[in-house]
Amino acid sequence: MKILMVSIFAPHFFNWTEQLKGSGHEIYWLDVFDSNTEVEKIDFAQQITGWRYKWDFPGRYFLKKNHPGFNRLINKVNERSFQKVLEKRIKEIKPDVIHSFVIYLAAAPVLPVLDKFPDIKWILSTWGSDLFYYSKQEGYLEDIRRVLPKVDYLFTDCKRDHQIAIENGFKGTYLGNFPGGGGYDLQSLESYLKEFDERNIILVKGYQGLHGRAIEVLKAFLPLKEKLREFDIVVFGADEEVFHFVRNSEINTWKNFKVLGKVSHREVMKLMGRARIFIGNSLSDGMPNTLLEAIVMEVFPIQSNPGGATQEIITDGLNGLLINNPEEPKHIRNVLEKVLENEIDIEKAIKFNNENLRPGLDRERIKDEVLKKYKLVEEELETSGS
Template sequence: MKILMLSIFAPHFFNWTKQLEDSGHEVYWLDVFDSNTKVRQIDFVEQITGWRYKWDFPGRYFLKSNAPGITRFINIFNERNFEKQLQKEIRRIRPDMVHSFVMYLTGVPALPVMQEFPRIKWAYTAWGSDMYYYRNQPKHLAGIKKTLPKIDYMFADCNRDYSIAKELGFKGKFLGVFPGGGGFDFSKMDTFIRETDKRNIILIKGYQGLHGKCIEVLKAIQIAEKHLKDYRLVVFGAAPEVFDFVKNSFLKEFGNLEIYGKLNHQDLMKLMGQALIYIGNSSSDGMPNTLLEAIVMGAFPIQSNPGGATAEILEHGKNGFLIEEPEDTKEISSLLLESLNNSELIEKAVCWNSLNIKPELERERVKERVLQAYKSIEKDL
């Protein structure tokens, strides 16, 4: 089967697509925003990059950063149209299926072209806030409602998004819930795992902004300060706002607080494998990939639960804690202290997750299910 993937430049997408290597499918990727970069990880894929600008003139990036108005004017003449490029590639490749990753980035923009080729099957993968947040944005909602009825197949990282998609007009075949980037390679991760009683890190996801609520977790840390002196408090992937918040609060006096920006995956897994507790907090998300990694690496998860997505794998008080109000610092502080004061709960939760959730996230097991899903599409051709 010939598959044309539509996605932005994203590690999740590359990890997912890697599952199709040696599958017998002929895979193409149109980089919708055109990073103009070839990705070695998916070198078996024909990567359509470098298409966006007619002339990649010297100094373009400098001009883009320092004179955006001039850049916008130049791009009126210099930038190729995505719809025309997609139309061109469909006519050249003649795919059996087009697969869009994220509705508002590659689904809605592709709709006018896909309507020209009604015989081509169309699949869609929902990630993160794709359905949950953007259904409440009127401009996005109109496009979502027009697009979903035209899509034949859907993948998602949680059942919540399938329910939302059905409400908004999806009538196709749901192919199942999968981790956004496919499964995890335990052979590369298990070596970093420590026994629970040898862990002393409270690991915090540092996202902040439209959805991320790390600062609320840090405020909860302030409330619980006197109970946390024996732990390493580690924030990873910290946004600039998080660094600024710490700099301007008494958290800067904490000798046991460490803040990191972007970490490579191996360093993050080392921290996960040493973490007693992992905290992820956001007002909108799907099934967080870092939550799944924390479970795989044996940390006790405390995670926000927008729209009930996290509750699909975490039962509050059994194998983790759910944050129901991501801006309620007292709730977060209370959950943190409750977990620290109940070592038996942590032990039982980590054991339960290792026996019941972790095996289902193993890369080869997920890959087998993914390939079966694509095979079911092929049978419909």
């Protein structure tokens, strides 16, 4: 089966696509915004990059940075149309299916072109806030309701989003919910895992921005200083809003507190392997990848629950704790105190996750299930073509 992937340059996408290596499918990737970079991880795919500019002239980046108005004027002549490039490539490749990743970046722009090729089937993958948040935004909702009725097959990263898709016009075949980047190589991560008694880190995802609410977690910590003394508190992936809060907060004087900016995925997993508790807090998400990583790395998870996505795998008080009001520090403090005052047996919770959730996140296991879904699409194509 010929599959034309349409996606932005994104690690999730590369991890997902890597699952198709050696599958027998013929894979192509059109980079939506054209990073003009070949990706070694998916070197088995034919990568369509370098298409955006007719002339990649010297000094273009200087012009973009220092003279944006003049740069926009030049680009009206110099930039190729994504839709024209897509149409041309479809005619050349003759794909059996097109697989778009994320609605507003890689599906809505594809729709006008696909209308010209009614025989080509369309797969859509949604991630994170793609449906939950944007279905509540009027401008984006219009695109969502134009795209979903035309989609033949759907992957999501949580069950919640399947229902949102149905409510907004999806009538195709649901292929299931899987982690956006596929699963995790559990064996390769074993060396990062510390014994429970060696772990004393409370690890906090540090994003604020549009959806993140790390600052509310830090505010919740402030009245708990004495109870937190036995832990090292590490915030990772902090953005400027979080750094600004820390610089102007008493928490910056705590000897057991550290805040880190952007760190590599490997460093995150190493931190997870030394952490006892992980806290992720946001207003909007799908199934949070850092939550899954915490489970894989045998960390007790405390996670916000936007739209009920997190509760699909976390039962409050059994194998983790849910934050149901991510903007209220007092609520977050009350949740955290359940752990600090030993109301929750976190060793027992981690054991539950190790036995019931962790094995299902193994990369090979998820890959096998994902490939079965692509095989289902292939078989339906063969049946409809016979």
